[in-house]
Amino acid sequence: MKIKTALLSLALVLGAIPAHAEDVYKVGSTPTGVPFTFLDAKTNTIQGVMVDLIEEVGKDVGFKPEIQAMPFSTLVPALSSGKIDIIAAAMSATPERGKVVDFTNDVYSYGEGLVVPASDDTEYKNFEDMKGKRIGAQIGTNYYNVLDGSGLFEEVRAYDALPDILSDISNGRVAAGVGDYPILGYLLSQGKYPKVKLVKSYVPSVEGSINIAVKKGNTELQEKINKSLAAIKEDGRLDKILKKWGL
Structure with missing residues (x-):
């Protein structure tokens, strides 16, 4: 009887443990790109459009984003070296950057x-x-x-x-x-x-779009994020996020 009770208790404990822990991806963001990414002084965390977006992407794809604050100029080197897994910031997919990282489809366009x-x-x-x-x-x-x-x-x-x-x-x-x-x-x-x-009369000449970036060659993650972005745009989640931050 004691053996049966012990086995039952063990089964209950094992059943309470998930089959696999949720993947954690390190996401590079800047603390000075409000409203896309910025340091919230009250919580001492990075907040903004791209943080909300990558959290929605994480729900779809199956990972937990760990936001890491860093200067804009260090984002691409950090991704290329493997210090981070994703860039979610006010970064556009320029041809020069595209040589060293892979970008997702457009998130938001402006000049x-x-x-x-x-x-x-x-x-x-x-x-x-x-x-x-x-x-x-x-x-x-x-x-x-x-x-x-x-x-x-x-x-x-x-x-x-x-x-x-x-x-x-x-x-x-x-x-x-x-x-x-x-x-x-x-x-x-x-x-x-x-x-x-x-300047209201000024006409932008360097128009571009904000994109999420992954390490060069990580096609699997790139495609998963693109699929999620399409769903987020289609079901209205992106519009809700943009409206939240005044865009």
Whole structure:
């Protein structure tokens, strides 16, 4: 009788243990890409559109995302070296990046925004209109590469984060800055940079889309995420996430 009871107890214990633990994927995100990814001071965690999205993808595909905060310029190297498994940030699928990582289908498309001092009433429409000025962009972005390679400017200053650009515009260190339009719009809407404004007349020339990235050659994961993204778009989950963050 004691043996039967012991065996029953063992069976109950084993039955309570899942057949396999849920896979955990390390996901690289930036703490300065609000509203796509940003550090929430209240919870000390990375939050935003791409965090909500990768959590939905994880539910579909069958993994738990472990969000890791890192500077934008280190995301691709971290993925290539295996320090992280996925990039979920405000990153676009440029041809240059596509040589070293594999991107999913588009998540959200937009162009760059131009920010200048609030006192500057010039109706800039393109980069040529700002020829000879000192301008800033985030290092590691396609915007910086395009500006730096144009030969139009006195200096293209590199920054780690967009808030640093806005601060330098406020203090007169640079005449303008370029970055993701939705992020710049969100930052300025918070009222922390009253001396800076978005140029309404400006027409974006470096349009792109946000994409999730996986390690080069990981076709299986890429296809699984693409399948999930299609479902998330179809059933309205993506629209719900975008609306939550004001996009």
